[in-house]
Amino acid sequence: MSFLSPSAPAPSSVMSMLGTKCIDKNYKNTQWYWSRGKQPCKSIGDFDSPIVEEQMISANHIIFSFQIPIPKDGYPLDYSRWQQNLIAMLHLDILYDDEDEVAPDAVMTLDARLGYSNRGDPEGQWTEYASSVEQRHLDCCIEQKKPGYMYNCSHVPLFELGSLHHDFYLLNVRLPVDMLDTSEKTGMNTKLGHINDMWVAFIHQNGGFTKVWVSLKTIFFPIIVAIMVWFWRRISQLSRPPALLEYMLMVLGAALTLLNCPLEYLTLAFDCPWMTVVSDIRQGLFYASLLSFWLIFAGEHLMDDIERNRIRVYWRHLSAVLGGCLCLFIFDMCERGVQLRNPFYSIWATEIGTNLALAFIILAGVCAGLYFCFLSYMIWKVFMNISSKRQSLPAMSSARRLHYEGIIYRFKVLMLATLLCAAMTVIGFILGQVSEGQWTWDENIKLEYTSGFFTGVYGMWNIYTFALICLYAPSHKRWPKDQNTQSSTGEEIEFSRLATEPSEMSSLTAFTKKSATD
Amino acid sequence: MRFGWRREVAGWHLLTGVALLLLCATISATGKKAREPKWWSIAKIADPSNLISNHIKSNSLTDHYLDPAIHRILRKKQRRLVRENPGVLVAIAKGARHAVHECKHQFRNRRWNCSTSSSNRSKRLFGKIVSRACRETAFLYALTSAAVTHTVTRACTEGSIDSCNCDYRTEGPSGLDWEWGGCSDNIDFGDNFSRLFVDAGEKGRDPRFPMNLHNNEVGRLHVKSEMRKECKCHGMSGSCTVKTCWWRLPYFRRVGDALKDRFDGASRVSVKNAGNARASNNRQRNRRRKNTRRRRRKSFALLKPYNPDHKPPSKKDLVYLEDSPDFCVRDRKLGIKGTHGRECNKTSIGVDGCDLMCCGREYHTRVIEVHERCSCTFQWCCVVKCKTCKYKKTTHICS
Numbered sequence: 001m002s003f004l005s006p007s008a009p010a011p012s013s014v015m016s017m018l019g020t021k022c023i024d025k026n027y028k029n030t031q032w033y034w035s036r037g038k039q040p041c042k043s044i045g046d047f048d049s050p051i052v053e054e055q056m057i058s059a060n061h062i063i064f065s066f067q068i069p070i071p072k073d074g075y076p077l078d079y080s081r082w083q084q085n086l087i088a089m090l091h092l093d094i095l096y097d098d099e100d101e102v103a104p105d106a107v108m109t110l111d112a113r114l115g116y117s118n119r120g121d122p123e124g125q126w127t128e129y130a131s132s133v134e135q136r137h138l139d140c141c142i143e144q145k146k147p148g149y150m151y152n153c154s155h156v157p158l159f160e161l162g163s164l165h166h167d168f169y170l171l172n173v174r175l176p177v178d179m180l181d182t183s184e185k186t187g188m189n190t191k192l193g194h195i196n197d198m199w200v201a202f203i204h205q206n207g208g209f210t211k212v213w214v215s216l217k218t219i220f221f222p223i224i225v226a227i228m229v230w231f232w233r234r235i236s237q238l239s240r241p242p243a244l245l246e247y248m249l250m251v252l253g254a255a256l257t258l259l260n261c262p263l264e265y266l267t268l269a270f271d272c273p274w275m276t277v278v279s280d281i282r283q284g285l286f287y288a289s290l291l292s293f294w295l296i297f298a299g300e301h302l303m304d305d306i307e308r309n310r311i312r313v314y315w316r317h318l319s320a321v322l323g324g325c326l327c328l329f330i331f332d333m334c335e336r337g338v339q340l341r342n343p344f345y346s347i348w349a350t351e352i353g354t355n356l357a358l359a360f361i362i363l364a365g366v367c368a369g370l371y372f373c374f375l376s377y378m379i380w381k382v383f384m385n386i387s388s389k390r391q392s393l394p395a396m397s398s399a400r401r402l403h404y405e406g407i408i409y410r411f412k413v414l415m416l417a418t419l420l421c422a423a424m425t426v427i428g429f430i431l432g433q434v435s436e437g438q439w440t441w442d443e444n445i446k447l448e449y450t451s452g453f454f455t456g457v458y459g460m461w462n463i464y465t466f467a468l469i470c471l472y473a474p475s476h477k478r479w480p481k482d483q484n485t486q487s488s489t490g491e492e493i494e495f496s497r498l499a500t501e502p503s504e505m506s507s508l509t510a511f512t513k514k515s516a517t518d
Numbered sequence: 519m520r521f522g523w524r525r526e527v528a529g530w531h532l533l534t535g536v537a538l539l540l541l542c543a544t545i546s547a548t549g550k551k552a553r554e555p556k557w558w559s560i561a562k563i564a565d566p567s568n569l570i571s572n573h574i575k576s577n578s579l580t581d582h583y584l585d586p587a588i589h590r591i592l593r594k595k596q597r598r599l600v601r602e603n604p605g606v607l608v609a610i611a612k613g614a615r616h617a618v619h620e621c622k623h624q625f626r627n628r629r630w631n632c633s634t635s636s637s638n639r640s641k642r643l644f645g646k647i648v649s650r651a652c653r654e655t656a657f658l659y660a661l662t663s664a665a666v667t668h669t670v671t672r673a674c675t676e677g678s679i680d681s682c683n684c685d686y687r688t689e690g691p692s693g694l695d696w697e698w699g700g701c702s703d704n705i706d707f708g709d710n711f712s713r714l715f716v717d718a719g720e721k722g723r724d725p726r727f728p729m730n731l732h733n734n735e736v737g738r739l740h741v742k743s744e745m746r747k748e749c750k751c752h753g754m755s756g757s758c759t760v761k762t763c764w765w766r767l768p769y770f771r772r773v774g775d776a777l778k779d780r781f782d783g784a785s786r787v788s789v790k791n792a793g794n795a796r797a798s799n800n801r802q803r804n805r806r807r808k809n810t811r812r813r814r815r816k817s818f819a820l821l822k823p824y825n826p827d828h829k830p831p832s833k834k835d836l837v838y839l840e841d842s843p844d845f846c847v848r849d850r851k852l853g854i855k856g857t858h859g860r861e862c863n864k865t866s867i868g869v870d871g872c873d874l875m876c877c878g879r880e881y882h883t884r885v886i887e888v889h890e891r892c893s894c895t896f897q898w899c900c901v902v903k904c905k906t907c908k909y910k911k912t913t914h915i916c917s
Contacts, residue, residue: 099893160752199766203752208697284754336755
C-alpha cells in the first residue's frame with residue numbers, strides 16, 4: 001500500500017478565495033451574483049470606494065460572491081467528481097476602530113446561498129443547491145489596539161457538501177442588517193466592527209487520493225470476501241457449532257468488507273450527499289467490531305475454566321464499546337446527518353448545540369476510557385494466568401499441556417501483532433500531526449506524508465484482519481484421539497471443555513501441537 | 519592600549535571615507551546616476567479603476583492596448599509580463615499605491631516622511647533620494663517588491679488574474695494536475711511574478727544591482743513569512759485524523775511593520791566586485807526563469823558586511839551601501855524637503871520629538887481649534903452617524 005503513496009497526493013487540498021464585493025441596490029434573493037464570465041455583477045474594490053457614498057450603499061446591498069473553482073493557467077477549471085466532497089470555512093478581515101470595536105460575544109447572521117452549474121449549461125445559469133440564514137459566533141482578538149490594525153478572527157465553518165457532483169459552484173453571502181427606517185431592531189450584525197474582506201477556504205478531497213484509495217478498496221474487497229467464504233466453509237464442515245470467537249471473526253470480516261466495499265464508484269454517476277455519513281458509519285462499525293473482538297479474544301483466553309463462549313457473558317464490557325459508538329453515531333447524525341438537509345448547518349453554531357455535541361463526545365471518551373480499563377484488566381489477568389499455568393505445565397498430561405501451550409501461543413501471537421499494528425498507527429498519526437504542525441514557509445521543504453500514512457494504515461489493518469481469519473480458522477485435519485486422556489481419570493472433570501476440542505482445533509494450535517509432538 | 523584601539527577606529531573612518539569616495543567615483547564613471555525603477559510611478563499615473571475599465575473595453579491584449587503612459591514606464595520584459603497575464607496591471611498599480619500608503623504610515627513620525635511627488639511632470643515617485651543607496655532606499659525597494667507580491671497574490675485569490683499558476687512544481691496538462699492533486703497556494707505565483715517583474719526593473723550595469731535585488735527579495739520573503747496557517751479537522755465524525763491546512767495572506771500593515779523593524783536593524787554592506795555581477799548577469803540573460811534563483815544567490819554572495827567584524831546580512835536583513843543624509847534641511851540635489859514646517863511632539867523623546875525632528879532648531883507652538891467627528895455610531899459596512907466636536911489642540915511646528 002505504501003508503495004502507492006509516493007505517487008498519491010495529500011488527502012485534500014484547499015482553494016482559498018477572496019470574496020468579490022458585488023453591489024445591488026435592488027437585491028433580490030432569487031438573483032445570482034457572479035464575478036467572472038458574461039455579465040458579472042457590479043462590484044467595488046473596497047468599502048472606501050467613492051461609489052459607496054455616491055449610491056448610498058448599505059450592508060444589505062452588498063453580496064460577497066465566490067465563484068469556484070478559480071481559473072488557473074488561463075484555463076477555467078471545474079470540479080471533478082473524483083474530488084468527492086467540499087468543505088467551506090469562512091473568515092473575516094476586520095479592521096480595528098476605537099469607536100467601533102468587535103463585541104467579544106459577537107454573533108454574525110449570514111444569509112448564504114449556494115448554487116451550481118455544469119459544463120454545457122448556458123453561461124450565467126445557476127441552479128440553487130441550498131440556501132439558509134445561519135448564525136455563527138465570531139471569535140476575534142487583537143494584539144495592538146491601534147487603528148489600521150487587523151483583528152485576528154478565527155475561522156467559522158460555513159458548509160459541508162458530502163458530494164461534489166457538479167462542475168461549478170457559486171456562493172453568495174450577505175451579512176444583512178436591520179434597515180434604518182424600520183421599527184424592528186434585532187441588532188443583527190451590528191457589533192461586527194469594520195469588516196474589510198471576506199475569505200472562504202474551500203477544502204476538497206484530492207482526486208488522486210480518491211483514486212489510490214478506491215483502488216486499494218477494490219483490491220482488498222474481493223480478497224477479504226474470499227477469505228471469509230473459505231473460513232465459513234471450514235466452520236460449516238465441523239461437527240460442533242461455531243465458537244463465539246469464530247462468530248466474532250466473521251463479524252470483524254463482515255465489518256471490514258463493508259468498509260472495503262468501493263461505494264465511491266457510485267459518486268461518479270450519482271449525486272450522493274450521504275457518502276460522508278455512510279463512510280463515517282462504516283468506519284465506526286469496523287472500529288466497534290475490532291474493539292469487541294479484542295475484548296472477546298482476551299476473555300476466551302482467560303484459561304480460568306469458566307464456560308464463556310456466549311456473548312451475554314461480555315455484556316458489561318461490550319456495552320462500553322456500544323455506548324461509545326452510539327454516542328459518536330448520535331453526534332455524527334446531529335452534525336453530518338442534518339447537513340444532508342441543510343449543508344450550512346453546524347452543531348457548533350449554537351450554545352445548546354455546542355454543549356450537546358461536547359456532552360456526546362465526552363460520553364464517548366468516558367466509554368473509551370472504560371473500555372481500555374476493561375481490556376487492560378483482562379489482558380493483565382490473561383498474563384497472570386499464563387504465568388501461573390506455565391509453572392504447572394510440566395506436571396500436566398501431554399494433551400492438557402498441549403492445549404494450554406496452544407492457547408498461550410496463539411494469544412501471544414495476536415498480542416504481538418495487535419500491539420505492532422496499534423503502535424504503528426499511533427506513531428504514524430503523531431508523526432503526521434507533528435510534521436503538519438512544523439511546516440512553515442521558511443523551510444520550504446515539505447514531505448508529503450499524510451496520504452502515505454492513510455494508505456499504509458488502511459492496508460495494515462486489512463492485512464491484520466486477513467491474517468486473523470486465516471490463522472484462526474479451524475483445521476480441517478482430523479487430530480488423532482489421544483489415548484492417554486482416557487486413562488488419566490483424575491483430570492476428567494476439568495477436561496470437559498477440552499474433550500470436545502482436540503479434534504477441531506484451530507490450524508495455528510494444530511500447528512503448534514504438531515511441532516510440539518515432533 | 520586603549521589609545522591605540524581608538525586610533526584604529528579613526529583609521530577605519532579614514533578607510534570609510536576613501537571607500538565612499540571610490541564608490542562615488544564608480545557611480546560617476548558609469549555616467550548615470552542611479553534612479554528609482556520607472557515602474558514605481560505607476561502609482562501616480564494609473565488609477566486602478568480606470569485600468570479596470572480599459573481592461574474590460576479591450577479584449578485583445580496587445581501592446582497597443584497599454585496606455586501610452588504605462589507603455590513608457592515599463593521595460594520590454596515587464597510589458598511582456600503584463601501582456602501575458604491579463605489583469606495583473608491593475609494589481610501592480612494597486613500594489614504601488616499600497617506601498618506609498620504604507621511607507622507614509624511607517625515614516626509619518628520621522629524626519630523623512632516618505633514624501634512623494636504628486637505632480638505628473640516629475641518622472642519620479644519618491645524623488646531623488648532613491649539615487650542614494652541608503653537605508654530609506656533599501657526600505658522602498660523591499661516595500662514595493664512586497665506590495666507587488668501581496669497584491670498579485672490577492673488578485674489571484676480573488677480570481678481576477680486567470681493566468682495564476684496552479685502549480686509550479688509539477689508540469690503537465692493543467693486539468694489533470696488540478697484533479698489529481700489540487701493547486702498550490704497563490705503566494706507561489708505572487709512571489710514568482712514579483713521576482714520576474716520587479717527584478718526586471720533593475721539593470722545589471724548598476725553598481726547597486728546586488729543591493730537592490732537583495733532588498734527586493736527581502737520584501738518578498740517578509741510577505742511569505744508573515745503568512746498565517748489555518749487548519750481544519752475533517753476526519754471521521756470531524757475528528758483530527760484528517761487535517762487540512764492553508765495559508766492566510768497577511769494584512770499589508772503587518773508586512774510594513776516587519777519591514778520597518780528591518781529598516782531599523784539594516785546592515786551596511788559593500789559590494790565585493792561589481793564587475794563580476796555585470797558579467798554574470800549578461801551571460802545569463804537568455805536563460806530566464808531558472809536563472810532568477812541563481813542570479814539571486816549570486817547577488818547575495820556579492821554583499822559583504824561593511825564592517826568586517828559584523829555578521830554578514832541574513833536573507834531577511836535590509837542592506838544599504840551609503841549612510842543616510844540627516845534630512846534636516848532642504849537639499850535639492852537629493853530631493854529632500856527638510857523638516858521645516860513639520861509637526862512635532864513636545865513630550866516624545868523619540869524621532870518625532872521636537873528636539874530631534876527640528877534638528878535642534880526652534881519650533882513654534884500654536885493653539886488651533888479642531889473640528890472632529892465624535893461619538894459615532896457605525897453600521898457595517900458604510901453607514902456612519904457622527905456628531906462634530908470642537909476642541910482646542912496645541913501643535914508644535916518646526917521652524
